[in-house]
Amino acid sequence: MTKAEKIEYFDSVAIERGKWRKKGAYYHKELEKYLQFLIPSNSSVLEIGCGTGELLAALNPSRGLGVDISPKMIEVAREKFPQLQFEIGDLENLQVEEKFDYVVLVETIGHVDDIQLAFKELHKVCAPATRLIIIYYNYLWEPVLKCAEAVGLRMKQPLQHWLPLEDISNLLYLNDFEVIKKGYRFLLPVYIPLVSTFLNRFLANMPFFWKLSLNEILIARPRGGRKSPEEATCSVIIPCRNEKGNIEQAVLRTPDIGKSTEIIFVEGHSKDGTLEECERVKNKYPERDITVLIQDGKGKYDAVKRGFAHAKNDVLMILDADLTVPPEDLPKFFDAIASGKGEFINGTRLVYQMERQAMRFLNLLGNKFFSRAFTYILEQRIRDTLCGTKVLWKKDYLKIAEGRKYFGDFDPFGDFDLLFGASKLNLKIVEIPIKYRERTYGSTQISRFRHGLLLLKMTFFALRKIKFI
Secondary structure, three states, X not given: OOHHHHHHHHHHHOOOHHHHHHHOHHHHHHHHHXXXXXXXXXXXXXXXXXXXXXXXXXXXXXXXXXXXXXXXHHHHHHHHOOOOEEEEOOHHHOOXXXXXXXXEEEOOHHHOOOHHHHHHHHHHHEEEEEEEEEEEEOHHHHHHHHHHHHOOOOOOOOOOOOOOHHHHHHHHHXXXXXXXXXXXXXXXXXXXXXXXXXXXXXXXXXXOHHHHOOEEEEEEEEOOOOOOOOOOOEEEEEEEOOOHHHHHHHHHHOOOOXXXXXXXXXXXXXXXXXXXXXXXXXXXXXXXXEEEEEOOOOOHHHHHHHHHHHOOOOEEEXXXXXXXXXXXXXXXXXXXXXXXXXXXXXXXXXXXXXXXXXXOHHHHHHHHHHHHHHHHHHOOOOOOOOOOOEEEEHHHHHHHHHOHHHHOOOOOOXXXXXXXXXXXXXXXXXXXXXXXXXOOOOOOOOOHHHHHHHHHHHHHHHHHHHHOO
């Protein structure tokens, strides 16, 4: 079909589209639920190929704009959802210049004449932090879908392109988009009690079976940084409990990073004089921007949250006060996030050789297990889940904190809370290898077995809340 013929076709089916959505109610409801997981409520959302607007309305956007080539579809959408904005538009010649948090294309790209040109147009509506979500059909399902159309179970569609994930990814790459995640969803798009749940939530997430699913899903972001390294500022948060002997070295060894650097000690009711040492060091080095806080509760993450809440700069860094991760390595983390190579930078201690007593054997085995488990769950490579050094933009942390109600406040360490939150926001996670040092003062505050069981519990928790949704 020519573009004019496609517009004429979609105009002709605009009124009856609601009838077909009812026939596929289970599929559409599950798709809405999945996108509600990916897109936080009250985000700004642009849906291209919005049809009559049901999906956009289900996302509860703070600012919602739907674009479609069919005037009749837009007319119906405006009547059904007056609280949202709908405009006639063409993905290959976007007339929208506004930036959105999320840009959504569901079952749209197959109808576009020039997909490469269309993806180039998307930069008009994308800021550096925008997530692009593309959902399309797995080409293996073409005979099934055509059969469903023939017997009246699905609305007939014009002839369209059938693109595997690799081709879509390549077209995005050619237009300066980076794919963060890609996968599949829906082994069974119709409802059969118990069977649909088992197939779609569990079996569809298993190797081999997922490639048989109906939907291909890609989540991408524009390439490039959010703020130049010369302009970005940095806050280094150092939780410290019974770490008196490391405080001064933490200041002396932390370099100036970015435009300006603040160091925030969050003291956790120590018994060795750590608080007094923090105050002494602060007074001894007035040329450094040092703040000393006392945490209200207990645990490392309570201290991290206290420090993050007080931080005034763009980039937030966690540095463990035991200095087993060298402070001299922090500029590597800053360079990775400021250059746009990643949006959540995680340290990994499992690349370089460690000093002899830096990590006990059982701890090492546990880290390797959780690495494999969370690479599968989060769909991004995670080699070391428990490295204390993590770096992210403050704006992203505020979104993680706002969305914490989805997971609950369950993590005393903070590693998993931040990783889960970053994954749910589809931040690009990048790992920086560090040389893990042996502790020179004090003793470890980690209980291998008690905390190991807690982390195992979190693994199953993540499966339920992230993977098997």
